[in-house]
Amino acid sequence: MIFGVFFVFFCSSSAVPQQREEKQLEASVESLVSRVAHVKSALHSFIYKLENEYERLTWPSVLDNFALLSGQLNTINKLLKNEKTPSFRNQVIIPLLLSPDRDEDLAKLTEQRVPVFSHEIVPDYLRTKPDPEVEEQEKQLSAEAARIGPDVAQKQIQTLNKLCSNLLEKLNNPRDDRDAESAAIRQNKPSFNPADTNALVGAVAFGKGLSKCRPPGQVAAGHPGQGPMISGGPTLQQVTIGGGSSQQAGIGGPVAPQQQGQPGRRPGELG
Template sequence: MQQREEKQLEASVESLISRVAHLKNSLQSFIFKLESEYDRLSWPSVLDNFALLSGQLNTINKLLRNEKTPSYRNQVIIPLLLSRDRDEELAKLTEMRVPVFSHEIVPDHLRTKPDPEVEEQEKQLSADAARIGPEVAQKQIQTLNKLCSSLLEKLNNPRDDRDAENAALRQNKPWFNPADTNALVAAVGFGKGLSKCRPPAPVAPGHPGQAMMTGGPTLQQVTIAGASSHQAGIGGAVAQQAPGQPGKIPSSIKTNIKSAAASMHPYNR
């Protein structure tokens, strides 16, 4: 019976050492990435390393809770030999971290209580927690649970559903004002809402502001004036306005005006 328990203890310790070695390698690899590859380390890679560490810790906890694993709390480690000389076998087992098993190292490695600094911090945290009343603590717990539940719902919600909801919101969102569109169509098609243009006020002949008030000379008047000046320069007949008919030009001059306009107009095409 005792031999079977000893073999079971040795097997569980070996399995535990193997799991802890895998966890240690993962931690070393992650620390190396953080120290040397921090400039090109992406957030998904960091999450993958955290997931690996979390899975290995869960595996160790399952191994410790297994029914076949003996309770390590019932096992006591007692140093049988203390020496100041270097122990190569001990250094090899501890990866050169503990080369000597002396009276200075034993209290640190066989300690069953945390370090004094850690113990002091734990006492301070316990005192701070005790000062909080049960009602305040319950409210804080409910608030934290609500935040965690909301975060879990968002994380568990599939990405496709979120994309579909965003697409539906974009489709249902109005991109124009129907009232403005109807007013624009009515103004363009039927002239609704447009102010009427008032006719220019009559101006006395010879008034200096006549050209500006009446909108200035038209293109036909400028063409006629240019053609008349050209004909006067080459010895052509200049049309004289008939009395009583201001602004009326004889038909014989119109033909000459067209030819002159076609040859002398600066914007001829």
């Protein structure tokens, strides 16, 4: 009788902490799912801005989105490191039912990303190690790192640290110092050539250095007996003859001068 009472008390006392751990685990999972949903919403919003509002998207807005995502991820890390949060590494997920048929509840729960829970999908979604391709890349990087000697690796580390130190120093400098340095650089490096400027002013104001040749097709004024060139071609020319009568020469042929004392003949008259 006493043994039976002790056994019942032991079972009930051991069941209470187990129930408490299950409730604590359930609450932690719900909180984690809620935090991940916030990160997902922020990522959706940021990706939408990058794809549809990139023309009017400013750099401060991009930094604000990155700051929001960083804060949400830090919150998730703090939640996982909290003492009240159970260690999820000790929890094992075992598939109880695998089926190649479509599961509407699973599709609704995963927003239509996982419509079936089959033998082909389970190894990818319940994987606790990286993908084989990622593991192969990690092996290649580890092999390349092993081939580099300690001296070469130390030199590369020093070079990288120097670059990072210079970058941090520039970022930590006040903005006024950077503006002063930029102004000094602009003053030391002129943005124009004085000789070219003087030549341009002389050409515009006084015509200095400009060519005096006339463009083809124009005839200087003051030459009697020669009219302007006809635009039909260089072999056509119109000649004006004194005395009130006009005569047009043949194409490309010379014009015979009119003899003094002879009146001009009309077309069709014989000499």
